Amino acid sequence: MKTGTVVGQPMDRVDGRAKVTGGARYAAEFSPKNVAHGVLVSSWIAKGRIREIDARDAEKASGVLAVITHLNAPKVSGKSSGGDRNLLLLQDDAVQYDRQYIAVVVAETLEQATYAAELVRVVYDSDKPDYGLQEKPEDSYKPDTQLPRRESLDTSRGDFDAAFASAPVKIEQVYRTPVENHNPMEPHATTAVWDGDQLTIYDSTQGVFGDRRKIASVFGAPVENVRVLCHYTGGGFGCKGSTWAHVALAAMAAKVVKRPVKVAIKRQQMFGNVGFRPQTIQHVSLGATQDGKLVALRHAGLMHTSQFDVFVEPVAKSARFIYSCPNVKTSHRVVRQSVGTPTYMRAPGESSGSFALESAMDELAYELKIDPIELRLRNYAEMDEDKKLPYSSKSLRECYRIGAERFGWSRRNPQPRSMTQGRMLVGLGMATATYPTNRSPASALTRLMPNGNVLVQSGSQDLGTGTYTVMTQVAAETLGVPVERVRFELGDTQMPDSPGSGGSQTAASVSSAVKQACEAARRQAIRLAIADASSPLYNAAEEDVIAEGGRIYLKNNPSKGETYAALMTRKNLPNIEAKVQSKPGDERQKYSMHAFGAQFAEAHVDPDTGEARVRRFVGTFGVGRVLNAKTARSQMIGGIIYGIGMALTEETVLDERYARVVTPNLAYYHVPVNADVPEIDIVFVDENDPFVNPLGVKGIGEIGITGVAAAIANAVYHATGKRVRDLPLTPDKLL
Numbered sequence: 001m002k003t004g005t006v007v008g009q010p011m012d013r014v015d016g017r018a019k020v021t022g023g024a025r026y027a028a029e030f031s032p033k034n035v036a037h038g039v040l041v042s043s044w045i046a047k048g049r050i051r052e053i054d055a056r057d058a059e060k061a062s063g064v065l066a067v068i069t070h071l072n073a074p075k076v077s078g079k080s081s082g083g084d085r086n087l088l089l090l091q092d093d094a095v096q097y098d099r100q101y102i103a104v105v106v107a108e109t110l111e112q113a114t115y116a117a118e119l120v121r122v123v124y125d126s127d128k129p130d131y132g133l134q135e136k137p138e139d140s141y142k143p144d145t146q147l148p149r150r151e152s153l154d155t156s157r158g159d160f161d162a163a164f165a166s167a168p169v170k171i172e173q174v175y176r177t178p179v180e181n182h183n184p185m186e187p188h189a190t191t192a193v194w195d196g197d198q199l200t201i202y203d204s205t206q207g208v209f210g211d212r213r214k215i216a217s218v219f220g221a222p223v224e225n226v227r228v229l230c231h232y233t234g235g236g237f238g239c240k241g242s243t244w245a246h247v248a249l250a251a252m253a254a255k256v257v258k259r260p261v262k263v264a265i266k267r268q269q270m271f272g273n274v275g276f277r278p279q280t281i282q283h284v285s286l287g288a289t290q291d292g293k294l295v296a297l298r299h300a301g302l303m304h305t306s307q308f309d310v311f312v313e314p315v316a317k318s319a320r321f322i323y324s325c326p327n328v329k330t331s332h333r334v335v336r337q338s339v340g341t342p343t344y345m346r347a348p349g350e351s352s353g354s355f356a357l358e359s360a361m362d363e364l365a366y367e368l369k370i371d372p373i374e375l376r377l378r379n380y381a382e383m384d385e386d387k388k389l390p391y392s393s394k395s396l397r398e399c400y401r402i403g404a405e406r407f408g409w410s411r412r413n414p415q416p417r418s419m420t421q422g423r424m425l426v427g428l429g430m431a432t433a434t435y436p437t438n439r440s441p442a443s444a445l446t447r448l449m450p451n452g453n454v455l456v457q458s459g460s461q462d463l464g465t466g467t468y469t470v471m472t473q474v475a476a477e478t479l480g481v482p483v484e485r486v487r488f489e490l491g492d493t494q495m496p497d498s499p500g501s502g503g504s505q506t507a508a509s510v511s512s513a514v515k516q517a518c519e520a521a522r523r524q525a526i527r528l529a530i531a532d533a534s535s536p537l538y539n540a541a542e543e544d545v546i547a548e549g550g551r552i553y554l555k556n557n558p559s560k561g562e563t564y565a566a567l568m569t570r571k572n573l574p575n576i577e578a579k580v581q582s583k584p585g586d587e588r589q590k591y592s593m594h595a596f597g598a599q600f601a602e603a604h605v606d607p608d609t610g611e612a613r614v615r616r617f618v619g620t621f622g623v624g625r626v627l628n629a630k631t632a633r634s635q636m637i638g639g640i641i642y643g644i645g646m647a648l649t650e651e652t653v654l655d656e657r658y659a660r661v662v663t664p665n666l667a668y669y670h671v672p673v674n675a676d677v678p679e680i681d682i683v684f685v686d687e688n689d690p691f692v693n694p695l696g697v698k699g700i701g702e703i704g705i706t707g708v709a710a711a712i713a714n715a716v717y718h719a720t721g722k723r724v725r726d727l728p729l730t731p732d733k734l735l
């Protein structure tokens with residue numbers, strides 16, 4: 001690949017071979033010398049106290065090294081230090097949610113620890129748990145907190161109440177989404193190794209530096225004493241974006257037994273201990289004129305949080321800017337319940353919120369007898385009316401147009417139940433997608449070596465999405481060296497610091513740092529050459545020199561130049577190195593920065609069984625610059641599949657009497673499998689955004705899921721005439 005054509009190319013994953021050959025080591029695959037195995041014991045009540053915990057039989061079982069309970073656990077602090085979670089770390093006898101860890105059993109082998117964990121006897125004083133959401137969002141608890149990115153819980157512009165009261169056409173509906181759980185292929189796992197007061201942790205995480213800060217705070221240790229490594233993550237989707245109790249408990253257990261300890265949590269334990277998407281009840285009110293102009297919009301969200309921490313799913317955030325409307329009111333409220341703390345789950349807020357708002361827009365389109373795309377175009381927001389800022393770029397019009405064309409929207413007869421295929425009812429639906437463009441400070445190091453190789457490092461993460469690959473491309477293109485010569489490393493707190501991989505910010509944050517570090521190294525090399533009487537570039541002007549194929553040479557006389565390697569060898573340099581921290585500027589004050597897209601679903605519904613299936617899907621997106629056409633397409637497909645699950649099958653069911661999860665595994669919690677996923681057509685529209693960050697990248701981890709559940713629900717309405725406002729769209733709701 002030639003310079004200038006590396007970034008954006010559909011390059012295969014640089015870590016692909018290691019992954020398919022088993023060479024990639026995940027957190028549970030590190031086995032330091034003398035490692036012991038920890039198994040976490042979970043509570044089977046959701047609220048109450050531990051009256052008695054008897055570990056004697058467990059302690060006597062073969063191979064057992066320790067049984068740690070609240071009676072003998074070292075004193076540590078699980079308290080949030082801001083931005084992280086309050087953790088329950090065996091410090092008292094209180095049980096606050098189903099599956100809460102109440103003991104750690106450590107043994108020589110996993111089998112011994114698993115067996116002994118069954119021998120821990122517990123007697124509870126159990127209370128009636130708090131569970132079940134009431135329906136009035138605004139009567140509920142308003143936590144003293146903000147939404148992510150320091151946005152307020154409530155907003156109001158204009159006069160919603162007056163405008164809605166006098167609006168000629170109104171939609172007022174309540175939408176519900178259930179608890180959903182992240183189900184990455186790789187469950188959470190941690191291996192903890194103490195060496196004196198130095199702690200090394202191999203963790204499956206979306207943020208090695210966040211892990212380090214949290215674990216240091218739990219043990220009251222300086223952050224320098226903690227090193228976190230994570231070279232591969234088998235999926236995250238938000239549940240690995242916070243440091244949860246098992247990480248601290250693995251480190252605690254290692255301290256107690258004075259040996260390395262490995263803890264891999266069971267799939268069943270992921271249903272409550274590592275966050276989930278909270279249940280939501282969302283009130284949406286739309287007021288419009290007869291010709292489809294929105295005059296009033298209200299989106300009010302209610303969700304549950306735990307008894308001991310607050311997480312707010314920002315469901316109403318997009319309603320603030322996604323359509324042009326003078327009178328808008330949004331709010332978020334929570335109810336404390338006997339559940340674990342919810343957390344970020346792929347597009348937290350935008351995915352569940354867009355189900356409500358984009359379903360309501362479809363209902364309004366039917367009410368007005370206006371085409372759903374046309375309705376959205378009549379309310380197209382030319383600027384962000386909430387922040388009162390222009391968009392840095394916005395290609396949503398093109399997304400609607402190109403998507404409609406690819407999808408064959410014009411074939412759609414808007415009449416519900418008017419389209420069939422064989423005995424199947426056919427429906428076509430669409431929705432708008434959006435996700436903010438985030439960026440945080442990030443650092444990177446670039447080291448050119450005399451053998452022609454390049455090492456680039458940033459302590460970031462690759463959740464399986466392609467960080468290794470796209471950063472290799474950015475470095476190769478910036479330095480003008482072949483991609484095969486670049487080795488990009490990540491996942492270690494000893495590397496330059498980078499933000500957590502959440503909020504779709506890794507590509508934007510880390511690519512900026514990698515690009516700038518590579519530019520700095522290239523500049524150093526060029527300056528050395530033009531100051532060196534033995535270099536063919538001696539006395540050349542810096543701006544006349546370019547880099548390509550591992551060489552630096554004169555733009556208008558390519559034969560005049562030399563390789564980086566020749567320069568370093570001649571000058572006897574061990575390397576040329578640059579380390580750069582890259583930070584956002586004031587662009588967020590000047591622009592509203594979002595990716596946008598349009599989602600189109602064709603659903604087939606069996607009129608006899610009520611089974612809905614997605615048969616075709618088109619997603620069109622304006623996401624700024626695409627760093628790798630292949631991994632980017634995969635990301636979008638992944639997001640849409642996540643949305644198909646959200647729409648049709650995913651639901652964590654709690655028994656309301658006991659607040660216990662009754663679907664804690666992949667047999668009962670239905671994620672989509674290949675047979676559930678149709679042909680998915682992804683289109684990235686050309687979008688050049690010079691404002692968001694140096695490479696013009698908007699981030700694509702999350703926008704793919706947004707709007708999908710609504711597009712499918714709208715298609716199902718079109719197919720059946722049944723408006724389901726309560727996810728997922730299971731057959732019982734369609735009969």
Ligand code: MOS
Pocket residue numbers: 206236237238239241344345346347348501502503504
């Ligand atoms: Mo994402 S839900 O911000 O990891």
